Amino acid sequence: xxxxxxxxxxxxxxxxxxxxxxxxxxxxxxxxxxxxxxxxxxxxxxxxxxxxxxxxxxxxxxxxxxxxxxxxxxxxxxxxxxxxxxxxxxxxxxxxxxxxxxxxxxxxxxxxxxxxxxxxxxxxxxxxxxxxxxxxxxxxxxxxxxxxxxxxxxxxxxxxxxxxxxxxxxxxxxxxxxxxxxxxxxxxxxxxxxxxxxxxxxxxxxxxxxxxxxxxxxxxxxxxxxxxxxxxxxxxxxxxxxxxxxxxxxxxxxxxxxxxxxxxxxxxxxxxxxxxxxxxxxxxxxxxxxxxxxxxxxxxxxxxxxxxxxxxxxxxxxxxxxxxxxxxxxxxxxxxxxxxxxxxxxxxxxxxxxxxxxxxxxxxxxxxxxxxxxxxxxxxxxxxxxxxxxxxxxxxxxxxxxxxxxxxxxxxxxxxxxxxxxxxxxxxxxxxxxxxxxxxxxxxxxxxxxxxxxxxxxxxxxxxxxxxxxxxxxxxxxxxxxxxxxxxxxxxxxxxxxxxxxxxxxxxxxxxxxxxxxxxxxxxxxxxxxxxx
Amino acid sequence: xxxxxxxxxxxxxxxxxxxxxxxxxxxxxxxxxxxxxxxxxxxxxxxxxxxxxxxxxxxxxxxxxxxxxxxxxxxxxxxxxxxxxxxxxxxxxxxxxxxxxxxxxxxxxxxxxxxxxxxxxxxxxxxxxxxxxxxxxxxxxxxxxxxxxxxxxxxxxxxxxxxxxxxxxxxxxxxxxxxxxxxxxxxxxxxxxxxxxxxxxxxxxxxxxxxxxxxxxxxxxxxxxxxxxxxxxxxxxxxxxxxxxxxxxxxxxxxxxxxxxxxxxxxxxxxxxxxxxxxxxxxxxxxxxxxxxxxxxxxxxxxxxxxxxxxxxxxxxxxxxxxxxxxxxxxxxxxxxxxxxxxxxxxxxxxxxxxxxxxxxxxxxxxxxxxxxxxxx
Numbered sequence: 001x002x003x004x005x006x007x008x009x010x011x012x013x014x015x016x017x018x019x020x021x022x023x024x025x026x027x028x029x030x031x032x033x034x035x036x037x038x039x040x041x042x043x044x045x046x047x048x049x050x051x052x053x054x055x056x057x058x059x060x061x062x063x064x065x066x067x068x069x070x071x072x073x074x075x076x077x078x079x080x081x082x083x084x085x086x087x088x089x090x091x092x093x094x095x096x097x098x099x100x101x102x103x104x105x106x107x108x109x110x111x112x113x114x115x116x117x118x119x120x121x122x123x124x125x126x127x128x129x130x131x132x133x134x135x136x137x138x139x140x141x142x143x144x145x146x147x148x149x150x151x152x153x154x155x156x157x158x159x160x161x162x163x164x165x166x167x168x169x170x171x172x173x174x175x176x177x178x179x180x181x182x183x184x185x186x187x188x189x190x191x192x193x194x195x196x197x198x199x200x201x202x203x204x205x206x207x208x209x210x211x212x213x214x215x216x217x218x219x220x221x222x223x224x225x226x227x228x229x230x231x232x233x234x235x236x237x238x239x240x241x242x243x244x245x246x247x248x249x250x251x252x253x254x255x256x257x258x259x260x261x262x263x264x265x266x267x268x269x270x271x272x273x274x275x276x277x278x279x280x281x282x283x284x285x286x287x288x289x290x291x292x293x294x295x296x297x298x299x300x301x302x303x304x305x306x307x308x309x310x311x312x313x314x315x316x317x318x319x320x321x322x323x324x325x326x327x328x329x330x331x332x333x334x335x336x337x338x339x340x341x342x343x344x345x346x347x348x349x350x351x352x353x354x355x356x357x358x359x360x361x362x363x364x365x366x367x368x369x370x371x372x373x374x375x376x377x378x379x380x381x382x383x384x385x386x387x388x389x390x391x392x393x394x395x396x397x398x399x400x401x402x403x404x405x406x407x408x409x410x411x412x413x414x415x416x417x418x419x420x421x422x423x424x425x426x427x428x429x430x431x432x433x434x435x436x437x438x439x440x441x442x443x444x445x446x447x448x449x450x451x452x453x454x455x456x457x458x459x460x461x462x463x464x465x466x467x468x469x470x471x472x473x474x475x476x477x478x479x480x481x482x483x484x485x486x487x488x489x490x491x492x493x494x495x496x497x498x499x500x501x502x503x504x505x506x507x508x509x510x511x512x513x514x515x516x517x518x519x520x521x522x523x524x525x526x527x528x529x530x531x532x533x
Numbered sequence: 534x535x536x537x538x539x540x541x542x543x544x545x546x547x548x549x550x551x552x553x554x555x556x557x558x559x560x561x562x563x564x565x566x567x568x569x570x571x572x573x574x575x576x577x578x579x580x581x582x583x584x585x586x587x588x589x590x591x592x593x594x595x596x597x598x599x600x601x602x603x604x605x606x607x608x609x610x611x612x613x614x615x616x617x618x619x620x621x622x623x624x625x626x627x628x629x630x631x632x633x634x635x636x637x638x639x640x641x642x643x644x645x646x647x648x649x650x651x652x653x654x655x656x657x658x659x660x661x662x663x664x665x666x667x668x669x670x671x672x673x674x675x676x677x678x679x680x681x682x683x684x685x686x687x688x689x690x691x692x693x694x695x696x697x698x699x700x701x702x703x704x705x706x707x708x709x710x711x712x713x714x715x716x717x718x719x720x721x722x723x724x725x726x727x728x729x730x731x732x733x734x735x736x737x738x739x740x741x742x743x744x745x746x747x748x749x750x751x752x753x754x755x756x757x758x759x760x761x762x763x764x765x766x767x768x769x770x771x772x773x774x775x776x777x778x779x780x781x782x783x784x785x786x787x788x789x790x791x792x793x794x795x796x797x798x799x800x801x802x803x804x805x806x807x808x809x810x811x812x813x814x815x816x817x818x819x820x821x822x823x824x825x826x827x828x829x830x831x832x833x834x835x836x837x838x839x840x841x842x843x844x845x846x847x848x849x850x851x852x853x854x855x856x857x858x859x860x861x862x863x864x865x866x867x868x869x870x871x872x873x874x875x876x877x878x879x880x881x882x883x884x885x886x887x888x889x890x891x892x893x894x895x896x897x898x899x900x901x902x903x904x905x906x907x908x909x910x
Binding site: 349360374 | 559560773777778779780781782785786789790792793794795796797798799800
């Protein structure tokens with residue numbers, strides 16, 4: 001039998017989730033012995049496509065061939081049987097067990113007697129073979145993140161994987177660990193393994209990949225490009241797109257006084273690592289400031305510091321000149337900070353409570369819903385009923401528990417609550433994520449209404465189109481810093497530049513700027529109108 | 534695919550339906566939860582009946598006998614209510630904590646600490662035995678409340694500050710509380726070496742119905758005491774707090790989604806401590822009411838597990854204080870009837886089966902169970 005040149009060929013993969021077409025007739029092929037990068041924004045469908053290959057999802061249509069053989073992958077077990085192993089972003093390891101125990105977990109052998117020393121020897125040998133330095137009898141909780149990742153790789157190699165899918169492997173690693181990982185990946189490829197490298201960081205992809213496939217909104221925008229045939233600018237454009245998909249009806253409006261000013265704020269994330277690094281920004285009344293950036297660059301932490309949900313380690317946040325950072329969340333609420341949280345179900349609502357209760361989640365303690373120390377329930381219900389009509393919340397009644405609502409309706413509940421509080425500042429986190437087209441338009445209209453009514457809006461979104469079309473100014477966040485800021489209504493070149501900034505390729509202060517052509521002055525609109533305050 | 538087993542085929546022919554369990558996607562109708570609870574109760578009685586039949590008893594006769602033993606005449610009814618009183622207060626304690634999804638398993642320990650603190654008022658003494666009854670009882674009630682509240686505050690603070698699992702701490706503190714009590718009845722307050730304190734002076738006794746037998750002759754010998762009134766008033770107040778007050782709304786919201794509560798500007802840590810304190814206080818009040826209304830001294834065997842029964846009662850009442858009252862009467866009856874029948878473990882067994890059926894029945898509220906006809910090939 002001749003040696004197969006293609007490790008994997010996927011043809012016409014269609015994968016649909018409720019309301020989203022995650023993969024729209026996607027073709028993808030992986031050659032033997034190559035590192036093939038899958039590049040795209042969050043939600044472009046990269047992980048979905050690879051989950052199909054790893055047997056986690058079954059596609060609606062499309063064919064998969066592994067080493068020139070048509071296969072049907074019903075489960076991860078099927079996939080690993082074909083030599084396909086996926087290493088997920090979230091490691092799946094048991095912290096209190098040793099490396100070897102973790103690797104053996106779920107296998108048919110050893111059957112009854114563990115004979116750990118025997119298997120430790122085998123794991124150690126495998127580790128040596130691929131340069132994956134990790135002590136087989138260490139407990140997993142004692143290992144660094146980089147080492148844990150190596151355990152995950154070993155787990156797959158031990159199961160006989162020769163096609164490795166790495167889902168954003170560098171997201172959790174320190175720079176030195178990234179270099180180590182790249183060394184390991186190159187070593188594995190030299191041994192004849194094939195690797196799919198999922199990432200949205202352009203620099204890394206250009207550095208490690210033999211070929212690149214770019215996905216955007218579930219479709220392939222570039223297939224199997226070689227890094228030498230392309231440029232970061234080209235890649236960024238393929239990733240974030242060029243044509244604005246829609247235009248919001250936004251009248252020009254001069255910004256008012258400064259409402260929010262974030263001054264040199266630093267903060268840590270949940271793991272205790274720096275998430276914000278001396279970030280500064282300002283939002284004026286009647287202005288939308290869009291924060292563009294790829295997920296995981298400090299956006300949620302920024303919103304949490306402003307709303308008081310997270311402490312900042314340096315700097316301060318002022319609302320109309322008064323400090324609101326490092327104070328209880330209630331202070332921000334009472335001063336008129338509205339917050340549309342990123343996570344609607346986990347943060348924004350109480351799932352088993354009714355629409356009425358959720359609409360009064362903040363109003364219950366204020367006149368007129370509050371009456372003495374009690375809640376005026378009939379009034380709360382009337383208030384809710386009015387909001388339900390006004391914001392077109394589709395539900396049998398205001399007594400319906402919100403866990404029964406669809407994503408769009410749930411978002412309407414949150415918007416109705418936050419907007420009806422009459423905020424002076426609105427922090428809108430991913431307000432349209434996961435919504436269908438109609439709901440998206442509704443949400444965007446509400447944000448523009450807020451702007452018209454003089455509210456300062458901080459809009460955080462991973463949808464660059466949305467940011468560009470709604471914002472008066474756009475700031476780009478990368479690794480907890482604002483790396484650039486420009487006026488809204490961008491021309492195409494500026495869009496490209498934002499794409500580069502989002503992927504860490506262009507920092508106004510430190511990054512490599514040489515590869516960028518100077519932007520022609522005449523592009524864009526009247527910049528002076530909404531320029532930096 | 535392997536060939537289907539013939540046995541399965543036969544089964545399918547005889548019963549051409551498939552049981553399908555689907556998550557409910559709309560609110561359950563209002564009448565369903567009480568109906569399901571009632572159904573669970575009936576099912577538990579049927580299961581208990583099977584056990585009774587298995588040990589050679591007549592289930593129906595046994596149940597009738599138990600009912601008579603608990604509700605048969607004014608005397609036993611009064612005894613049932615007396616037994617129900619501490620259960621009622623402990624049930625309220627658990628209902629409050631469980632509303633916020635704080636699993637206070639320590640009502641038993643808080644009960645003991647409440648009893649101890651109330652005794653301290655008499656035995657230390659804080660007030661002389663000659664103090665007016667009204668003052669004495671008020672002081673004892675306050676002491677019981679504070680004693681239980683402090684015992685509840687410890688797990689509350691640990692939970693709020695260090696996120697220590699309150700199930701473990703409250704459970705463990707039960708043993709400390711009981712040992713603490715034992716230390717005092719064996720040593721400090723021991724009456725001539727017996728494992729009990731001296732009998733309290735009359736001023737520390739809560740009035741009973743029997744005390745008014747001279748005015749109302751039917752009250753003669755009735756043991757029901759003022760504690761029942763305290764419990765019922767507490768139930769009414771707690772109902773208002775949970776269902777009508779702003780604090781109750783905060784508790785409900787925090788119980789359902791603590792992250793949303795924090796987001797909505799609620800101080801979750803403070804509420805955790807406060808709820809644990811009030812919950813402990815109610816259980817402590819139960820302890821006070823038991824020693825002041827029934828036992829009249831501090832001793833070891835003041836609770837046959839009232840604090841734990843409170844958990845079952847709260848659950849059976851769906852954490853509604855107004856429902857806790859009738860449910861505690863049912864459980865008071867079970868305890869009383871347990872003495873009347875042999876083996877006496879039957880009553881405990883019934884309690885267990887009731888809780889089991891009840892918790893299992895929750896599934897019916899979350900899921901809809903349907904029989905789907907299987908298409909024949």
